[in-house]
Amino acid sequence: MAVKSAYISKKSAKGDKPNLTNSGFTTEEELFAYKEMLLIRRFEEKAGQLYGMGFIGGFCHLYIGQEAVVVGMEMAQKEGDAVITSYRDHGHMLAAGMDPKGVMAELTGRKGGLSKGKGGSMHMFSKEKQFYGGHGIVGAQVPLGAGLAFANKYRGNDNVSIAYFGDGAANQGQVYETFNMASIWKLPVIFVIENNRYAMGTAAARSTAVSEHLGARGAAFGIPFEQVDGMDVRAVRDAAERAIEHCRAGEGPYILEMMTYRYRGHSMSDPAKYRSKEEVQKMREEHDPIEQVKARILNAKLATEDDLKKIDAEIRAVVTEAAEFAQNDPEPDASELYTDIYVNA
Amino acid sequence: MPSILMPALSPTMEEGKLAKWLKNVGDMVKPGDVIAEIETDKATMEVEAVDEGALTAILVPAGTENVKVNTPIAVIGEADAAPAAKAEAPKPAEAAPVAAPAIITSAPAASPEVPECTEMVTMTVREALREAMSEEMRRDPDVFLMGEEVGQYQGAYKISQGMLDEFGPRRVIDTPITEHGFTGLAVGAAFAGLKPIVEFMTFNFAMQAIDQIINSAAKTHYMSGGQLNCSIVFRGASGAAARVGAQHSQDYAAWYGHIPGLKVVQPYSAADAKGLLKSAIRDPNPVVFLENEILYGKSFEVPKVEDWLVPIGKARIARVGHHVTIVSFGIGMTYAMAAADKLAAEGIEAEVIDLRTIRPMDLATVLESVRKTNRCVCVEEGFPQFSVTSEIAAQVMTHAFDYLDAPVARVAGKDVPMPYAANLEKLALPNADEVVAAAKAVLYV
Helix, strand or coil: CCCCCCCCCCCCCCCCCCCECCCCCEHHHHHHHHHHHHHHHHHHHHHHHHHHCCCCCCCCCCCCCCHHHHHHHHHHCCCCCEEEECCCCHHHHHHCCCCHHHHHHHHCCCCCCCCCCCCCCCCCCECCCCEEEECCCCCCHHHHHHHHHHHHHHHCCCCCEEEEEECCHHHCHHHHHHHHHHHHCCCCEEEEEEECCEECCEEHHHHCCCCCCCHHHHHHHCCCEEEEECCCHHHHHHHHHHHHHHHHCCCCCEEEEEECCCCCCCCCCCCCCCCCHHHHHHHHHHHCHHHHHHHHHHHCCCCCHHHHHHHHHHHHHHHHHHHHHHHHCCCCCHHHHHCCCCCCC | CCEEECCCCCCCCCEEEEEEECCCCCCEECCCCEEEEEECCCCEEEEECCCCEEEEEECCCCCEEEEECCCEEEEEECCCCCCCCCCCCCCHHHHCCECCCCEECCCCCCCCCCCCCCCEEEEEHHHHHHHHHHHHHHHCCCEEEEECCCCCCCCCCCCCCCHHHHHCCCCEEECCCCHHHHHHHHHHHHHCCCEEEEEEEECCHHHHHHHHHHHHHHCHHHHCCCCCCCCEEEEEECECCCCCCHHHCECCHHHHHCCCCCEEECCCCHHHHHHHHHHHHHCCCEEEEEECHHHHCCEEEEECCCCCCCCCCCCEEEECCCCEEEEECCCHHHHHHHHHHHHHHCCCCEEEEECCEEECCCHHHHHHHHHHHCCEEEECCCCCCCCHHHHHHHHHHHHHHHHCCCCCEEECCCCCCCCCCHHHHHHHCCCHHHHHHHHHHHHCC
16 A cells, blocks of 8 residues: 655664564564454454344444554553553554453443443553553544653653544544644654544545645644554554654654554444445455465465464464353443442542 | 723722832823733733823822722823822822722531631632642642643632742643643543643633543543543633623533532632632542632631641531521522521521532532421522522422422523623622522512
């Protein structure tokens, strides 16, 4: 896919690491990326199935196709870095290391869900993993993410926060209010625009001025930005490293526009008639993030077909276990209706 | 000879201090010359001459406090006129009608939280709010203040005056005019464990940010199954000021009182403003703290104790009576208390309850009083439909129906956007006579 050159490109792909493959990733990194992305893919496929069977209700926004974004970012983060995103959040939670059983059980609204069944697909959190949701109002997570960065700066630590939002949210006013504050206060926040080309059913070109480069809006606020091939986990990881280094060094915010694509509809109830089947098919065949890694692994003989099948089987087992737990775990007790409204003062 | 009158320099200014004369009697002045400095409750302002001529008399000497708006303060004569009053120093006593500072003592002073023989100090609501924030910021390094003009400008309403000097720009943060953005940012900081105080210049502007207050601050604790909390205070002026028109005159008690997950506080007195704000800052939940511009400059007695805290969720019996219960909060208390005085003059003893907290509401105190008096009038400045008073009426009907000798009466702001014209604005707001009439109606007298 077409990706414009970066505004800032201090460093190219990492060249100083041992055990490099031709891709710029080590063998371990390739396999790690493959496993992480596959876990998200299989998890989401299962969630789609459970939705069809009526186990999951309400809204359910799948991340299939966009896996390289969150996994590449994850590979550049360190413990203590905070993540916040919108309602298309399952992938971000799995990448943050949150328990697939707890995530799936939340999707089915069960007691063992990460929010005790009170949040649902769009609202899960983990203080331990520094994952701050899971927000349902388009764009609202952007100032919240800057607030997480504000707290890190206030405390004087070197943690950064990563605020994900989509091309649709990029038209919300509060995003630009946040760019302004993040810039004047030099907040250590990385704004990751997951540009999957469609704000629900509206193509970016129909809704967005200068839609070919959303990250460039940062220029008005003096925030460095890059447009990145979000289907290539290596490009994501490398850009993430540049952005995070910039933030950690106290240089202020950074924008990464990830050019990505969702294969499924906006939510489970979206027939996606605003784009052609051929468009989706072409993306799957030519740019699939998981297939790209798989091909590299096999071509460079970093692992055998059998090795990868074994990984697939392990991941399927994890997802199956999560789905079984999510279907069999009881619903929350009725007494939970009135708990967790206030913290006892 | 034209007189120079004490000017009104803010919407709510009724009086001010003539701080300094910059011209002497006999000096020639031209339009645009700065002739005096006047201190309002918000700022020190310069007064410019409008007419040309000689300053022939100074009627109010420098340093005079509480000079009422429209009082003549100086006289400008013809350009060649002799300075008539040059030799005579104006006598302060006859210079201007000086208003006695109004200190509002609320009877009975014996609030349950005030120990007997506690020394009281007189302070304005403004000073009480500032003390509350400063004390809590000294106590807890995670508490910080952010908002428009809170720092270098010293606060649009001077609530945060001096705080930048004490706490520095790391903890007293001037924001851009960007309510939606900085509210979301503060909520995010609260998720991460800090304790922000967000000042809205007025709550009218918080409508830009209401999504973050409700969807992010109020609901996240529940949505996270109790994992994440949001210890934050949203504070600022709510309700009508004086002739600032429809978009700047609205009370938000009912708006926020509607939302589970929020606590909503609306103090009347300086003692409650201080004690409740300190409690709000310490509270682990999001608290909407509704102040009132007109009350900022009003003085009350505040207990002089080490760490004055007033609990959230407890009403105060401001006046004991047995004929009728009047329930109000915030500036509504001024109408309620004035009405109680008028009723007392006619032999009717009203019990006045200051709710202080809108949510969680102290219904127990209201119901106990209504079960004693059998009659209830509730008073607020907000719009009447779906209001705090309609909630009180519903609760009283549900829980004390058999005790009521008359339907609950409500006195609220009129169901119109706030007009600008002085007479219409007065009509749109509740007043003591309406409260008196309502009390008599429920008493059938």
